[in-house]
Amino acid sequence: MSAENCIFCKIISGTEPAQVCYQDDEFLAFRDIKPVAKIHFLVIPKQHFVSVNSLNADNISLVERMKECGKNIINELGGDITDIRLGFHCPPFNSIKHLHLHCISPTKDMSFLHNLMFRPNSWWFSTVDQTLENLKSKI
Template identity: 55%
Template sequence: MTAVITIVNKSPVSRIFTNSFRGAKTFRSITKMSNCIFCKIISGDAPAEIFHQDDKMIIFKDIKPASKHHFLAVPKEHIPNVNSLSKNQIPLINDLIAKSKQVLADKGGNLDDTRLGFHLPPFNSVSHLHLHIISPVSEMSFISSFVFKPNSWWFTSVDQILEKLEKSKL
């Protein structure tokens, strides 16, 4: 079965959707999507305030911060979203979490007043997996608190994702 990919251009970010359940596996083997803003940041073709970069990930400042410290940890491999993750990617998620906490601590963020999580499709604005690191949570606006509400239909905690992946058979 071949994935059918439709690219819908919406400024400033293109969204990539697949209408085949095998499409996620096809995407996993692609390391760079030409219309993905995060792939462009990774390759240096788009600007970002980068705090960390290694062979697996990049961490940079969110362009619309919800609090004083709001970073995105993005794997360099193009993974569309949390629904595309498999059990064998748990180490990647754990690395994103650990490095994010280290960057937050280095930037003076409060690890005791932090939210880490992912937006769930279709509520993710960029179709490239990215972990939100937000601190201090206590200083978030009402709207931001709603947008990044843990374990809602639109945003989930890292703990919930890890639990789901541990239980998965793939």
């Protein structure tokens, strides 16, 4: 999918609506339309990346900044920073072809199904820390 047809790029440009909870020059964060916990939002880079699989070692600092952004927003929203899940769905299990970090809190309230969908370090979901480990191994 090209950036001009990407729903997340349209949200960034303001041509599609979203419940924005944070924005700066590099990132936009907005509420997930199908939340799995009290706090569930996505942090997306304003630069279009197709997926976590399109990243390389040059993107380590980008992912680290996305992680910090997500943790800061959870904290600002009053979430339990000790009970969070931060991660990316892996192709072909990502429905939107624009890199997006799921930020979820508290995980203790997630259903069995949602725990499966966001299962850490599974074939379909990579935590932000596992993603960073993988990217660092490519140096």
